[in-house]
Amino acid sequence: MSALMMQRQIDALNQIAPRSDADLKDISLQKLRAALGNARRALLPPPEVLVKVRRIRRTKQNAAYYAENADKVREWGGVYRTANAEKIKERKAAYCAENKEKVKARMAAWRTENKEKVKADRAAYYAANRDKALERVAAYLAANPEVRAAYRTANADKIREMKAAYRAENADKIKEREAAWRAANPDKMRAQEHTRRARKRGAEGKFTAEDISTIRAAQKDKCAMCKTKLKGRGHRDHIVPLAKGGSNWPANIQLLCGPCNCSKGAKDPIAFARTHGRLL
Ligand SMILES: [Zn+2]
Numbered sequence: 001m002s003a004l005m006m007q008r009q010i011d012a013l014n015q016i017a018p019r020s021d022a023d024l025k026d027i028s029l030q031k032l033r034a035a036l037g038n039a040r041r042a043l044l045p046p047p048e049v050l051v052k053v054r055r056i057r058r059t060k061q062n063a064a065y066y067a068e069n070a071d072k073v074r075e076w077g078g079v080y081r082t083a084n085a086e087k088i089k090e091r092k093a094a095y096c097a098e099n100k101e102k103v104k105a106r107m108a109a110w111r112t113e114n115k116e117k118v119k120a121d122r123a124a125y126y127a128a129n130r131d132k133a134l135e136r137v138a139a140y141l142a143a144n145p146e147v148r149a150a151y152r153t154a155n156a157d158k159i160r161e162m163k164a165a166y167r168a169e170n171a172d173k174i175k176e177r178e179a180a181w182r183a184a185n186p187d188k189m190r191a192q193e194h195t196r197r198a199r200k201r202g203a204e205g206k207f208t209a210e211d212i213s214t215i216r217a218a219q220k221d222k223c224a225m226c227k228t229k230l231k232g233r234g235h236r237d238h239i240v241p242l243a244k245g246g247s248n249w250p251a252n253i254q255l256l257c258g259p260c261n262c263s264k265g266a267k268d269p270i271a272f273a274r275t276h277g278r279l280l
Contacts, residue, residue, distance in 0.1 A: 005043075012039030187212060194236055198248035205249030212236065216255055223257035225264075235261035 013036065044050065066073050081088060096103050111118050126133050141148045152159060167174060182189050187209040195206040221230050224237075234255040240246030256264065 008043050009040065012036070012043060015039065185209070190236060195248060198238075198242055201242045203242045203246065203248045205247040205252070207236075207248065207250040207253050211250040211253065212255070215250065215253055219255055223260055224254040225256055225260040228257045228260075230255055230257060234258075237261055237264065 045053070191207055191209045191212060198205070216230070216232075216234075219230075221232065222228065223230060223234065234257055237254050237256045238246045238248070239252050239254050242248070246252045
């Protein structure tokens, strides 16, 4: 017993010690013992401190036990978790629901403290699930076109630079790809070529391969002049020539057979039609 504790007990005994004849008459050994017990308990730390002390002691004991029996403890934990998976899940969900803000704050704090790990985890996940991630992004952008549009507007300069850099680095690849596309899409190519030439002449409007399909169907795939079967071919002709102020809109386009197209040139459409016996 420490000197301090001894002194305290002496003080406690002094407090309950009989001080007068009346006290002595009243005292019994049992009473004295009970009083001494009370005095001792009074010297103990308050109960909440005792609980803490006991907890720390137990934690230390537990830690020592875990250290010695790590495998066993892990195995037990696994058995327990497997047997009580549902219960654990429910308990976790209930805890999270009740402590939403706390959980959120804790997670945010953890992420702030473990930035590198978060970054590495994300990169690893992305590497392992690249296709899935790209699919998800594509689906999101398809469902939210305004997001992509806003990004493009906000980063127009950056995008232009990136595109230019890509074109510079992949000139050969691009040329190849374009040649392949042109070979695979002669209709679209011709439509584009017409538009380009019309633009050069200052004509307004444009038509697409789809427009040509519509026009061809309207002409029943026959030359607009001589009614020769075009068999999916024919020349795209400006009804009012561009040179005479015609537009490049689909309404000014017709399909002609080769001979008709060659003989028409840039003649006035009405005069040309009349030379073919047609009156417009
Ligand atoms: Zn013809």
